[in-house]
Amino acid sequence: MKKNISNYLHKASALGQRLEFNLSTSFSTGQEGEKFGRGTGSSMEYFDHRNYQPGDDVRSIDWGVLARTDSLTVKLFKEEIAPEVELLIDGSLSMALQNSFKFTALVSLITVLRSAALNSGFKVTSWLIKDRCYKLDDMQLMQDRLPDMLCDYSGDMGKTLCTYPPPLKPRTIRFLLSDLFWPHSPTSVMRVLSHNAALLGVLQVTSVADESPDLVGNVRLVDVESRLAYEVVASSRLMSTYTENYNNHRNYWRNSCTKIGGLFTHLVDEEFLKDCLPVELVKSEVLLMGKG
Amino acid sequence: MYFLKGSSFWALFSLLAFLGVYFFKKKSKNVPVSTLMFYTSKSIPAEGGIKVSRLQTPWILFLELLIVTLLVLSLAMPVVLSSKSQVSIILILDNSYSMLAEPPNGHSALHKAKKYIRETIFKKSYYKVSMILAGTESEILGKYDMTVGEANLYLDSWKGDSLSGDIVEAIRLANDAFDENSKLIVFTNKGVLDEEQVVQDNLLWLGFGEPVDNLAITGANRYSFGDMDRCFFEFTNFSREAKDFKGIIKFKDSEKPIKTLNVNLPSRGYYREFLNLPVQNREVCAQIISDDFTLDNEVFLPPTKRPKVKIFIDVSSFELENLLKYTIKAVGIGEILTKESINTEYQEKVDILITDKSHEVSGAASGWRFISPEYDADSYRAIVGVAYKDQEHPLCLGLPSVRGGWPINEAFESKGTPLIMMNAVTLLSVVERDPKEIYLNLGRYSTLSSTNFWPILFYNLLAWYQEETSESTSAAKGFSREESCFLELNSTHLPSEILAESDMQHFVNVRWWFIIAALILICLHSWLTIRRKGFVY
Numbered sequence: 001m002k003k004n005i006s007n008y009l010h011k012a013s014a015l016g017q018r019l020e021f022n023l024s025t026s027f028s029t030g031q032e033g034e035k036f037g038r039g040t041g042s043s044m045e046y047f048d049h050r051n052y053q054p055g056d057d058v059r060s061i062d063w064g065v066l067a068r069t070d071s072l073t074v075k076l077f078k079e080e081i082a083p084e085v086e087l088l089i090d091g092s093l094s095m096a097l098q099n100s101f102k103f104t105a106l107v108s109l110i111t112v113l114r115s116a117a118l119n120s121g122f123k124v125t126s127w128l129i130k131d132r133c134y135k136l137d138d139m140q141l142m143q144d145r146l147p148d149m150l151c152d153y154s155g156d157m158g159k160t161l162c163t164y165p166p167p168l169k170p171r172t173i174r175f176l177l178s179d180l181f182w183p184h185s186p187t188s189v190m191r192v193l194s195h196n197a198a199l200l201g202v203l204q205v206t207s208v209a210d211e212s213p214d215l216v217g218n219v220r221l222v223d224v225e226s227r228l229a230y231e232v233v234a235s236s237r238l239m240s241t242y243t244e245n246y247n248n249h250r251n252y253w254r255n256s257c258t259k260i261g262g263l264f265t266h267l268v269d270e271e272f273l274k275d276c277l278p279v280e281l282v283k284s285e286v287l288l289m290g291k292g
Numbered sequence: 293m294y295f296l297k298g299s300s301f302w303a304l305f306s307l308l309a310f311l312g313v314y315f316f317k318k319k320s321k322n323v324p325v326s327t328l329m330f331y332t333s334k335s336i337p338a339e340g341g342i343k344v345s346r347l348q349t350p351w352i353l354f355l356e357l358l359i360v361t362l363l364v365l366s367l368a369m370p371v372v373l374s375s376k377s378q379v380s381i382i383l384i385l386d387n388s389y390s391m392l393a394e395p396p397n398g399h400s401a402l403h404k405a406k407k408y409i410r411e412t413i414f415k416k417s418y419y420k421v422s423m424i425l426a427g428t429e430s431e432i433l434g435k436y437d438m439t440v441g442e443a444n445l446y447l448d449s450w451k452g453d454s455l456s457g458d459i460v461e462a463i464r465l466a467n468d469a470f471d472e473n474s475k476l477i478v479f480t481n482k483g484v485l486d487e488e489q490v491v492q493d494n495l496l497w498l499g500f501g502e503p504v505d506n507l508a509i510t511g512a513n514r515y516s517f518g519d520m521d522r523c524f525f526e527f528t529n530f531s532r533e534a535k536d537f538k539g540i541i542k543f544k545d546s547e548k549p550i551k552t553l554n555v556n557l558p559s560r561g562y563y564r565e566f567l568n569l570p571v572q573n574r575e576v577c578a579q580i581i582s583d584d585f586t587l588d589n590e591v592f593l594p595p596t597k598r599p600k601v602k603i604f605i606d607v608s609s610f611e612l613e614n615l616l617k618y619t620i621k622a623v624g625i626g627e628i629l630t631k632e633s634i635n636t637e638y639q640e641k642v643d644i645l646i647t648d649k650s651h652e653v654s655g656a657a658s659g660w661r662f663i664s665p666e667y668d669a670d671s672y673r674a675i676v677g678v679a680y681k682d683q684e685h686p687l688c689l690g691l692p693s694v695r696g697g698w699p700i701n702e703a704f705e706s707k708g709t710p711l712i713m714m715n716a717v718t719l720l721s722v723v724e725r726d727p728k729e730i731y732l733n734l735g736r737y738s739t740l741s742s743t744n745f746w747p748i749l750f751y752n753l754l755a756w757y758q759e760e761t762s763e764s765t766s767a768a769k770g771f772s773r774e775e776s777c778f779l780e781l782n783s784t785h786l787p788s789e790i791l792a793e794s795d796m797q798h799f800v801n802v803r804w805w806f807i808i809a810a811l812i813l814i815c816l817h818s819w820l821t822i823r824r825k826g827f828v829y
Contacts, residue, residue, distance in 0.1 A: 219323045
């Protein structure tokens, strides 16, 4: 199993090195930065002129051009940004559902995003969410150490995020990697995570068994986290109830995320692992395919 | 505590079903899922949460088993006894010899009845038991209202040794002697008698018999016929088919048969044999050889003429001595012994000693004693009245009524059972244990000897002695054709519980203890298995 995970991590790492995060204004982190973004900012390096518009800072008026041409113009300077990616990883038992590739997909996704961030010159901070938010160091995120990450928490993730939020830095790109199978209201979680974020992405990672459970006859469904059991007879009515509730839950999260301007995407483990490419992030140009 | 409907315990087998379901469920497929949130209907309000059932743990299984056990026990009618709870029953036991008839490969009705009594009745301590042995005459066995333990000890006295079993008489005795509310249970080997004879709500008739083939001696007689003894025997085949009957007739003290019989008798057919024998003082015996039931297969006929009763008279009064000698000689069945004869070769051969002395007489210690006061004593008085006598006693048979005066000796001490009394004074009494003692309080100046009372009394005395000491057995008592016919024996349904609902009115019904306990456990079971706060969606 570990060997299989290593193969996927290898693939994900290789893919991640071909991806770059898109540098745009919305990603700037403040007055100073280590890089020049594509937008205008407040650095000292001249960028361009444009006609004065009411409301512009009068200190940026180019008085020399006014003297020469009698027209009001302002100078534009390049922006400075300090991009950082923060990964908030679901550490609950459901992420390690047995007989599924959910955990493999999770660690592969972590690898892709981390590789892409590092490839883009971003810093990466990772938080493993259990009863508290535990910071993962770089060693724990290495390819050979990631499979040892323990997803063994059986409580409410939302409650942890709202009650004991991690110390997130301002203006970072934040990704929540989880199956979102907790009862806590998504609105409050979104509020916490989106505060002062450059971008918030919610990446729901599920398994094929979560999407469409394959149940036949009399079965005893055992919740891997609470160990509660539910004895049922698998019927079409039960499955339709499940599907309806499942989709409603996802839509609730999607709407909550969209409302605060975040990005919601959904990955199914086996499909994702085919090429380890987070398609939605590429489509929305959060990630860009680099030249190599 | 007792359970009156023990058959309900069969329902405990349903516990196996619970165990089966439990182990089957343990083996049913466990499917691990990420969450149970999405498996229930949205219509459940959020504040109620989703109901999730717990796994069936061994504790819950134990609860279910306990609940079912309590409900089954409540079905079995549990009762406890109060001080008024004991039920009085009277067992009427058919003591006729037909109860001993054993079918091939089976047990006799007596054996089966005893077994039933011990297993069905004597195992329950809430019975007060009285028993009546129904033979030729009915007698109460043991004492009134015995515990089952005490009654069990007396049950072995029931041996089936009576010539017949008069059940109707026994029922009458039970109705007269015991509480009319007691339950009567008849144990016999016959079907229910004619309804007119036995019509009682509290009577339960239990038959344990079944038809058995039998060959029996149904008649025997011997009488003087001129200078010969004529013997008559009747043999009957009480079988469903014809049978070869084999028998012999012989003298009791000889092995050599007088006659050998070999006859094929049809079903219910009989054979009569007549024999003329020279007059002799030997018992004649008839035996059936080819039959398993032996009680009615042998009969002895005593000689027609019995030996005379040897009497020794030792009284003080010469007058009385002569009177007694004259009377005994006239009676004809007694022989007077002299003092010389009892002291020599006839020692201990005195059958009856007639005396007015209290001391023992050498040579007469083993015989009966007929005792009267000294005739010449002065202490006497006359009583006047009507004498009341025990008419059934052999000494009193045929005695004329006595009215008028009767001189008695006031110092005379009578012992034993009074047979004739006048004005509360015992005139004639008997001690029945052997050797018997007869006391006659007759004073001087009595004129009784001049009435027919006197010879009849002494004839009865001698005849009674002959009867009591005769070695004749079966023939004197006589088998009956009805009793030896085992073809009509029958059995009835044997209930597992002899008490009706109305008999149990004094039992304290504690069924509700079990039902309430079960209800409490059901509530606990429901709480444990159904309600645990689930997820709110």
